[in-house]
Amino acid sequence: xxxxxxxxxxxxxxxxxxxxxxxxxxxxxxxxxxxxxxxxxxxxxxxxxxxxxxxxxxxxxxxxxxxxxxxxxxxxxxxxxxxxxxxxxxxxxxxxxxxxxxxxxxxxxxxxxxxxxxxxxxxxxxxxxxxxxxxxxxxxxxxxxxxxxxxxxxxxxxxxxxxxxxxxxxxxxxxxxxxxxxxxxxxxxxxxxxxxxxxxxxxxxxxxxxxxxxxxxxxxxxxxxxxxxxxxxxxxxxxxxxxxxxxxxxxxxxxxxxxxxxxxxxxxxxxxxxxxxxxxxxxxxxxxxxxxxxxxxxxxxxxxxxxxxxxxxxxxxxxxxxxxxxxxxxxxxxxxxxxxxxxxxxxxxxxxxxxxxxxxxxxxxxxxxxxxxxxxxxxxxxxxxxxxxxxxxxxxxxxxxxxxxxxxxxxxxxxxxxxxxxxxxxxxxxxxxxxxxxxxxxxxxxxxxxxxxxxxxxxxxxxxxxxxxxxxxxxxxxxxxxxxxxxxxxxxxxxxxxxxxxxxxxxxxxxxxxxxxxxxxxxxxxxxxxxxxxxxxxxxxxxxxxxxxxxxxxxxxxxxxxxxxxxxxxxxxxxxxxxxxxxxxxxxxxxx
Numbered sequence: 162x163x164x165x166x167x168x169x170x171x172x173x174x175x176x177x178x179x180x181x182x183x184x185x186x187x188x189x190x191x192x193x194x195x196x197x198x199x200x201x202x203x204x205x206x207x208x209x210x211x212x213x214x215x216x217x218x219x220x221x222x223x224x225x226x227x228x229x230x231x232x233x234x235x236x237x238x239x240x241x242x243x244x245x246x247x248x249x250x251x252x253x254x255x256x257x258x259x260x261x262x263x264x265x266x267x268x269x270x271x272x273x274x275x276x277x278x279x280x281x282x283x284x285x286x287x288x289x290x291x292x293x294x295x296x297x298x299x300x301x302x303x304x305x306x307x308x309x310x311x312x313x314x315x316x317x318x319x320x321x322x323x324x325x326x327x328x329x330x331x332x333x334x335x336x337x338x339x340x341x342x343x344x345x346x347x348x349x350x351x352x353x354x355x356x357x358x359x360x361x362x363x364x365x366x367x368x369x370x371x372x373x374x375x376x377x378x379x380x381x382x383x384x385x386x387x388x389x390x391x392x393x394x395x396x397x398x399x400x401x402x403x404x405x406x407x408x409x410x411x412x413x414x415x416x417x418x419x420x421x422x423x424x425x426x427x428x429x430x431x432x433x434x435x436x437x438x439x440x441x442x443x444x445x446x447x448x449x450x451x452x453x454x455x456x457x458x459x460x461x462x463x464x465x466x467x468x469x470x471x472x473x474x475x476x477x478x479x480x481x482x483x484x485x486x487x488x489x490x491x492x493x494x495x496x497x498x499x500x501x502x503x504x505x506x507x508x509x510x511x512x513x514x515x516x517x518x519x520x521x522x523x524x525x526x527x528x529x530x531x532x533x534x535x536x537x538x539x540x541x542x543x544x545x546x547x548x549x550x551x552x553x554x555x556x557x558x559x560x561x562x563x564x565x566x567x568x569x570x571x572x573x574x575x576x577x578x579x580x581x582x583x584x585x586x587x588x589x590x591x592x593x594x595x596x597x598x599x600x601x602x603x604x605x606x607x608x609x610x611x612x613x614x615x616x617x618x619x620x621x622x623x624x625x626x627x628x629x630x631x632x633x634x635x636x637x638x639x640x641x642x643x644x645x646x647x648x649x650x651x652x653x654x655x656x657x658x659x660x661x662x663x664x665x666x667x668x669x670x671x672x673x674x675x676x677x678x679x680x681x682x683x684x685x686x687x688x689x690x691x692x693x694x695x696x697x698x699x700x701x702x703x704x705x706x707x708x709x710x711x712x713x714x715x716x717x718x719x720x721x722x723x724x725x726x727x728x729x730x731x732x733x734x735x736x737x738x739x740x741x742x743x744x745x746x747x748x749x750x751x752x753x
Contacts, residue, residue, distance in 0.1 A: 162501040171500055173198070173206040178496050182217040189225045196227045201502035203234035211242045212512040213489035216251055229259040230266075236440060241392045245513050246489075247445040252384050260377040267551045268364040271349065275342030278544045279315040284536060285594050285602045285613055286310050290555075291586040293576075310545055311602070313615040315342030317548065339620050340548065352622065359622045360629050389450050392442040397558065397578060401434040404568050407527070411741050420529060422573045423590040427529035430568055435524040437578045444516040488513075524578040526562075530570030535592060535611050538563065538571055542589075559587060 168175045173194050176185040188194060197205050207227040210218040223229070229239045243255040288308040309320040317340045337352040347364040407429040409418040418429040443451050492509040499511070536542060543563070549556035562577045574588045593613035594602040601616040622628065 162497055164496065167496060167500045171198070171200050174200045174204075174209055174500070175496070177206050177210045177213065177215055177218045177222075178499070180213075180215050180218060182215075182221050185218055186221050189221065196222070196225060197231065201500060202506075205231050207231070208233055208239055208242060209511075211239055211246070211251065211255065214246050214248065214251070214512075215489070216248070216254075219251065220254060223254060223258045226262075229255060229262050236394050236396050236438075237392070237442075238394070241394065241442070242512065244387050244392050245442065245445050245515075247388060247513075249384050249388065252387060253379055256379040256383065257377050260379070264377070268347075270551060271340060271364055271548065272342055272345065272347040274544045274548050275315040275317065275340060275347055278312060278317070278541065279342065281312075281537070281540045282612060283313045283615055284310075284541060284592070285312070285599060285615065286536065286542075286589055287591045289588045289590060291588070293584050293586055308549075309599070311615055311619050312541070312545070313617075313620065316340065316620045317545065318620055319545075319549070341620060350622065352626065354623075357623075357626045358629055359626050388445065389447075391446065391454055393439065395437070395439045397561070398436040398438050399561075399565060401436065402565065403433050404430045404528075405433065407431055422529050422531070422588065423592075423596065425531045425534055425573055427531045427573050428568075428570065430528050430530060432526040432528065435526050435578060437522050437524060439520040441518045441520075442515055443518075444513050524584070526576045526578060526584075527574075528567070528572050528576065529574040530568055531573045532570045534571035534573060534589075536571060536589075555585060559585075 164175070172188060173185065173196070176188065189196075196207075199205055200209065204212065205227065207219065207222045207229070208231060210222055232238050233242070240252070240255050240259055243252045246252075288310065290306050290308070306322055311318040311320075319338045320336070321338075322335060335354040337350075337354065339350040339352065341348045341350075349362045349364060351360040351362075353359070407418040408415040410416055420427055420429055443454060446454065490511050491514060492506075492511070494506065494509055494511060498504045498506065543560070546556055546560045546563070550560050558577055559575075563572060563575065571589075574586065576584055576586045578584050591597050591599070593604045593611055595604050595606070595611065601619040603614045603616075605612045605614060
């Protein structure tokens with residue numbers, strides 16, 4: 162592929178490659194080229210600019226609102242690639258624009274979502290989230306948390322339990338989120354039922370001016386923490402997933418399995434070949450940080466069925482004279498090679514040579530599908546899930562799973578993997594408040610259908626509550642809840658404690674303890690502090706790492722106990738199957 166053809170097909174990418182910011186700005190002013198077009202290697206112009214370390218081109222693309230939240234074909238985001246360059250100025254620019262775009266997406270997306278559901282039938286439903294694990298020590302994180310969802314016209318209310326961590330004690334609370342849609346805007350209210358306060362925010366799209374952008378500028382500590390911790394991305398590989406009916410009975414007398422879930426008969430399916438992939442990159446770390454990261458790994462991982470593969474891209478020799486010129490392209494890849502999809506680059510790539518470890522674990526998820534459930538998944542439930550996914554990656558994972566090509570039916574219960582030892586089971590229940598009465602919800606039943614009527618008071622502030630403006634609001638938008646939850650799981654495996662001490666998912670997300678040798682480090686503490694509501698006292702950190710770090714021998718002992726328990730469970734199941742077979746054979750002989 163010659164330069165003329167490259168410029169014709171990938172002009173913005175070509176100007177980034179040539180590091181020509183002046184011409185790039187001139188072309189972008191014409192607004193005729195797609196800012197999000199991907200090159201043959203799966204990169205947008207912004208991803209290409211960041212990977213090559215083109216700071217001025219990156220700034221121009223950001224000013225033209227190029228999407229910062231895109232990922233390359235390996236699942237790494239623009240921020241991940243910026244961290245890989247170890248350039249603090251570049252990281253700060255990307256972080257600032259990313260947070261601005263996330264806020265804009267939130268305030269711009271919510272009115273659209275409310276308009277989508279305005280004309281759909283009103284409903285009330287409860288979504289019970291249960292966090293399950295076969296590792297006993299994680300059971301302390303595995304009680305349930307129930308979301309109560311009210312929908313009337315373009316108004317939505319979601320009740321949930323929001324917890325905090327205060328002076329080494331778990332704090333429980335009760336909050337409602339109310340979204341009220343207007344024609345071109347929306348109002349969001351966060352109601353704290355314990356303090357009797359309500360925070361009101363008018364959804365307002367900010368302009369990308371200096372004054373508005375300044376609010377999203379990251380701190381020096383936030384940038385520094387990312388430079389000293391590994392880059393981590395976790396995702397579910399859905400390419401190989403297939404669904405099949407579960408069977409019940411014993412060998413020779415097996416049939417399709419059906420179960421009753423909250424009064425509705427459901428077909429039980431298994432999702433096979435579900436792979437949870439975690440990729441960790443460390444090429445930007447100093448040798449001291451790499452040693453610190455490796456020392457925090459647990460020998461228990463290998464006994465949990467986690468396969469870890471380390472990859473290291475060879476770093477070619479670059480002489481001192483051309484080192485700066487080739488810093489973003491150490492393999493000396495020519496544009497003709499890069500933009501030609503028929504050229505196999507092999508191990509070569511642009512950007513800093515990667516040092517990646519990949520962990521893969523296979524799961525078998527289950528789902529229960531009902532063909533006559535009175536709610537519509539795409540019209541009624543999916544917009545609510547989209548609404549919650551704006552600030553929760555767990556809802557985002559649920560959305561990604563239920564938008565797969567599922568078998569016919571409504572998923573009244575569904576299991577999805579979150580992390581290597583933790584699954585989430587979501588169950589829909591108390592539809593239209595038919596099972597248990599709910600204040601403000603009146604169920605309606607007749608021979609043909611069921612529905613409900615919701616009082617307007619459900620979406621209003623209770624009398625006597627104190628109204629506060631949005632400036633007092635600290636939103637529950639947990640930016641890095643995946644990393645926080647993985648940290649909480651790690652601590653639950655390392656700490657010695659009673660399995661009876663159960664905490665909810667929000668408690669786990671808000672646990673704030675020192676993690677000097679972990680992957681989250683200072684960014685973890687900052688994310689937790691930002692997620693805490695203002696009525697909670699700031700947590701005090703006093704205990705050193707050594708007070709809760711368990712020895713390798715203890716962890717191995719735990720793993721051996723788990724293995725022994727699994728063997729005993731298998732033996733018990735075999736005995737029950739054999740007893741059932743014996744009874745069937747006896748009945749068969751008796752009939753003869």
